[in-house]
Amino acid sequence: MxxxxxxxxxxxxxxxxxxxxxxxxxxxxxxxxxxxxxASPAIAPFGVRHDLESAAKEKIARRAASMIAPGQTVIVVGGTTSVALVKALPPNLRATIVTHSPSVAAALADHATIEVILIGGLLFKHSVVAVGAAAMEGISRIHADLYFMGVTGVHVTARLSTGDFEEAAIKRALAARSAETVVLASSSKLNAASPFVIGDITLAQTIVVEAQCAAELTRPIEEAGVSVLRA
Incomplete structure (x- = not known):
């Protein structure tokens, strides 16, 4: 170059x-x-990220919420899109949500038929999620049907990435405990990269993007064998 x-x-x-x-x-x-x-703008602090691409995140969150079937055990990581996802769940849905995010857990506190399992550990304040050895121990006890992963970079050769080493390890471990991994990614995260690799792009079976996402951004993902859903 x-x-x-x-x-x-x-x-x-x-x-x-x-x-x-x-x-x-x-x-x-x-x-x-x-x-x-x-560089992905999604590495900004949690409070700042809340207002970034909010309309796109809401659409992606609603599309992701519709993928959850009654009775499933679903892992939801931290992040602003994840909070929007659990808020979009139907009020009568019966399922189990596993999360290492206090924000996600709190958003489900009033949902009468969702069982919430909160994984504890060292609080990573940037993303408001639990990381470290205790979190890894909790993750090792899970078998999930579906895992909604947040990332800050999606690129076929630079792979799925995020801005923190510990958080990348947690996301990788969660993917290993789920039958299916779905990445939630607004268009600013496509063709972008962050310092720490979570795994190959094929670690995900599906990537959910907003409907207006340019075809040139999603085509390499589909050619790599990963499904792209538009919200």
């Missing part, structure tokens, strides 16, 4: 690499092997 840009702009490769380093330090891109990708 550096060589092509250097030739295009008539500067040295060292200049290109220096510029890439500076842009990465400013959080404007994520350097990956062989080049760079847009």
């Amino acid at each position: 550096a060589g092509k840009l250097a030739a295009e702009f008539g500067v040295s490769e060292d200049t290109i690499r220096r510029d890439l380093r500076e842009l990465a330090a400013e959080g404007r891109l994520q350097r990956v092997h062989g080049g760079a990708l847009p």
Whole structure:
């Protein structure tokens, strides 16, 4: 990549690499092997993320909620889309929701027919979720039908990624405990990358995006063998 840009702009490769380093330090891109990708805006703190792409998140959340069948055991990770998902569940749905997010659990406190299992551990304040050894122990006791995973980056070669090392490990462990993994991803997360890899894009069977998401963003995902649902 550096060589092509250097030739295009008539500067040295060292200049290109220096510029890439500076842009990465400013959080404007994520350097990956062989080049760079847009940095995901979803690595902002929980309170800030609440207002990012709120309309798209609501649509994605409602589509995801419709995938849950009565009697299922479903893992829902933390995040603003996940909170919207559980709020969209039908009031008469009988199911079990497993989460390591106090915010998700609290959103279900008044749902009469949902059993809530809250996994505890060390609170990762950036995302308001439990991480660490205690969380891993709780996760190891679960067999779930469905897992709704939040990520900050979706890319065929840079893979599914997020902004924290511990959180990536938790998301990976949860995927291993579920029969099906569904990624919830607004368009800003597609073709973007974050520092810590959760797993290959095929760790997910399905990715839910908003209806208006550009086809050029979703086509590589489908070509990799992952289903794309539009909300």
